[in-house]
Amino acid sequence: MASQNFSAGSGSERLAIDGHQDRHALDQLFSITYEELRRLASTVRRGDPSATLNPTALVNEVWLKLSHSGPPVASSQLHFKRIAARAMRQLLVEAARRRGANKRGGVAAYTPVTLDETIMAAATQQDVLALDRALEELARLHPRQALMVESRFFGGLDIPETAALLDISEATVLRDWRAAKAWLARELKREH
């Protein structure tokens, strides 16, 4: 199974998931993922009631767009979702890092409107960075769990898909998810 080839875990590892990945395909994956993310973010902001987009839909959307184009970025849809989850994680972490850096450097291009929003945004950015670090720690302890969290949270994989990806039973997914989530939540709190 394709997933066996992946080096699970480490968040600082760039998207070098398959050695022979076409760099351009990954670049496109990043671009499209980003644009979908932005679309997702703006539907939430507008409070659009018809906004049904969730990570699952988003990743499917990206898959659809990419699957029609040129050299395949992944050998299967599941394989792709795994890569997309990693892309999403890297994207959000990088964006959070840059937003944070911008604030310090005073070259912030964008300022939220209200104080509430500012605080929320800053807290979320901190959380994303903390989650990234905690996932790295988890990857050290239990690589499969880290991969699972990444796939489920950032890639929107559902339970059966996660089970198939990791080659474990659905019950194990549920158990692992519950424990890992609790552990990560605690790590996030510690960082505050």
Added chain:
Amino acid sequence: MDRAHWDLIQELFHRAADLPRDQQISFLQAACNNDESLLNDVFALLEEDSQQNSLLDRNLAQVAQHVVGGSFSGSPPEAFGPYRIKRIIGEGGMGLVYLAEREDLGTEVAIKILRDAWLSPSRRERFASEQRTLAPLNHPFIARLYDADSLSDGTPWFAMEYVEGVPLTEYCKAHNLSISDRLKLFCSVCEAVKFAHSHAVIHRDLKPSNILVKSDGTVRLLDFGIARQLETLSGPTSQANLDHTMTGLRLMTPAYASPEQAKGARVGIQTDVYSLGVILYELLTDRLPFDLSNLTPAEAVSVIETQDPAKPSLSARSALSDGVQARVFDSPEWADLDVLCLTAMHKDMSRRYASVEALTRDVNHFLDDEPLEAHADTVRYRVGKFVRRNRQPVIAASIVLAAIVGLTIFFTARLAIARNAALAEAARTQRIQRFTLNLFQGGDEAAGPADDLKVVALLDRGVQEAKALDADPEMQAQLYQTLGSVYHKMGKFEQADSLLHLALERHKQLHGPDHADVAEDLVAIGLLRSDQAELEESERLVRQGLEMSKKHLPANHPTVARATSALGLVLENRGNYEQALQVLSEAARLESAPGGDAADLAATLTELANCHFYAGDYEAADALNRRVLEMDRQLYGPGHPHIADDLINLGAIQSQWEHYKEAEVFNRQALDITQAWYGKDNPETASAATILGRTLINLGRLDEAESLLQQALSVQEHFYGKVHPRVASALSDLGKVALQRGKLEEARADFTRMEEIYREVYGEKHYLIGVALSNLGTVELEEKQYPRAETVLREAVNKFTEALSPTHFNTGVARIKLGRALLRQRRYSDAEAESLAGYKVLSSQSNPSNLWLNYAREDLAAIYSGLGQPDKARQFQTELTASAKK
């Protein structure tokens, strides 16, 4: 913590988690066996598990909103260049659009920024290409680009015309316009689209909301955001990807999308014709041809691909019954409108109007009560048929348009770069511009070799077409001339030569040997000869053409001005700067007069600047080049290769002044522009890299320089073969790197090849041979081969004196070197003459601490010691010490 400990924690966590809350503690106390820390760890997890309020319990959408989203109506960080932000007016996947004001001028502009530019090169490239697409689209009905730059954090932005207006359809409804007024407005939309097509830009997203009507009743075409995709080219595969990914319905408004867009197939100018057809339909009937409102995307695609729309006449009638304002048109007129609209909207793109021009012609036929062309046989989509049917004189371009478009209609995006280059070069006259456009509308579906070869294939096909036009020798001759000039610009001198001679023969047969058209051919052949380094022949032909033009055309005719400028260029190439200056000034005078062509003027001024430069008047050259840079930015936009050329010229002047840091800035800007326009492995990009390499040598950054130059050399050799001035130019600089590294044999080999190339290409008299010799002289001096150094340097001095002037910088440097070769042979008197002459030349035009001046001072001090004149020796020694201190 380690894996074993984590497994233990989990084990206890799972067992406790299923217990009622009040039993958890006692269970854990028993299980943990007084291990407080283990108990606390597990308990903390249970706490978290019961709360479910961490980041992981939130929706990714909310997370994304706070991380990549956020609200953007707050105050932006800095002004964008001279523009002060007023508010946000739009937001899309790529970035934001602000309304801003240019404070010094009080004008309002729209500023588009790319958000999160760091994210990926392809996004930056797509953003940049929208800007590139817009840059040349300087048309009153197209919202135009003003300015582009990036913020200090790297966020790129560009400023464009801010249009306050109403969407086309709303405007027509609100003003209750008549059918004929609507058609007139529609024609001005067509004009804008046609203009974009003539710059090889397909809009691909035409719809009323992208076409605003201002309060003064003029239209503005907006949003080339999808059009830009065609411009994007970072490699054949990526282009294919982008095109397929981006052209799908997702990015389009389905109601205006053509069947080929719905399918995700290749698009062409007929794609815009289709969307214009839908817009026309809506303008005529106040309805859309298809109601897609309640359909899924897949259903919409199927409707667009398979369903025929109701005839506009029927649709209008039913709209009328719905209470829409009655418009009285009797049935023959509606029949015409039906044909017009449905021809534009034909599902088969080859059977639509072949161009926006053809569509406009039929709209005008309708307005003038003339029969429609579309009636004859739907669209005349077969070349042969069309040419056979149309014996009447139609302007050359429109036939070629139909001919080439008719053959194949797919606009191949892969051609973008080659097309840009050819367009830029060929856009000098409207005819050529049009022609090239037509050429590139013909596309080649099969994957082929390098892009430029495909252009050549298209040109070759154009020649076949031209040859088939025996029935219209006038048009044929014009085509030959145009094609010949395009081949010339592309460096295919042989083909250019034979076509230009065909044009000349035809014109002579038609009009006799003394005619304005013959004159144009002579000038064209003359310019070709100049690039073939047959300078004498070149001057003779251009002079003959110029005289003939003057005889048949008014003195202020653009053709006369162009021929005058051509003569100036030829004189310049011959090194006859004094005369060239006079002739070019005359050309500039003609072109500055009312009705003169601004692009021609900019080109002439550039040559004037070059003459001043070669003649050593850097101040004058600098002033002219700066003026041309401004003109070109206006004419072509900031990312055009002409801008790169101007920057290179400005850099060369800085180098002459030894301001290498400034030169580096100009050179890098030029390289960026060139690379963005032509791509990486392109001879133009290689030339720009060579120039930067040269500056880096002067800055002592040899490693950087060498890798740039090696790369440039191999690209140039690949494109132009081993014997070409461009190859020589790269060799010259590689030789200098070798020289500075003390690799004398390498340097000698490079300079010798350089000398041979120049002799072969330019004959014996060109000053560039002197440059090669002067470089070789340095190698000989380094090797202490003084008699050999003397020989080559003497020849260098002679070449410079003849081809440039006795007081030229290069002449001065060569004499200083020659002086040294003589000094080392202890021939003090001979050495004195050369060193002193060189010293005088340079001290009148260089900075006193110039390297060569110091060499001269050092040598002169030694020479006068040798001559037994210690006072003079001391004088130069003192100067040298003073200069060295600086």
